[in-house]
Amino acid sequence: MSGPDINGIPRKRLSLFAFLPLVLFVVLAGIFAFQLALGRDESVIPSALIGKPAPNLTLPALAGLTKNGVAVPGIDPTSFKDQLTLVNVFGSWCVPCRAEHPLLMQLAKDKRFRLAGLNYKDKDDNALKFLGELGNPFDLVGVDASGRAGIEWGVYGVPETFLVGRDGTILYKHVGPFSEASIRDDLMPVIEKALKP
Helix, strand or coil: CCCCCECCECHHHHHHHHHHHHHHHHHHHHHHHHHHHCCCCCCCCCCCCCCCECCCCCECECCCCEECCEECCCECCCCCCCCCEEEEEECCCCHHHHHHHHHHHHHCCCCCCEEEEEEECCCHHHHHHHHHHHCCCCCEEEEECCCHHHHHHCCCCCCEEEEECCCCEEEEEEECCCCHHHHHHHHHHHHHHHHCC
């Protein structure tokens, strides 16, 4: 005998429900372990946007931001025309963005492409202070205070970086902060390929 029913549900069935969370946990842990065993780089997340046009958005400039004494413009649909552009999604509140920033300052010295910033869910004053303190590597900065543009770009988290080709097509996506190795081994080969005639 399996004992009396509880609220009309047989006791045997209730004991099966008790093990359901454990079974779900084991299945999810197995999937996670399998992904780790594959040795996949977590910064390489497939993007549905690779090979597609960059989002057709107009984002206002970060008011008060200058570079070499000139006001830095926002981002609009013509921003990527005829130029290779590295679009970095950042926020002053983002600790990994701060860690990555010296590498962006180095990348800004490479004149084969330009850097655009997408200031994500930030306050203008905080973003200005962040760039004033660490330096401004960006030739354009679009403000995405609401996060709607981030959704259009398919942003998972901050920082993320996209390479947009001269025809406005997204060629590459990097999730998380850059490292010297990821720039050398992942980003630069894509840039060099994109610059070939």
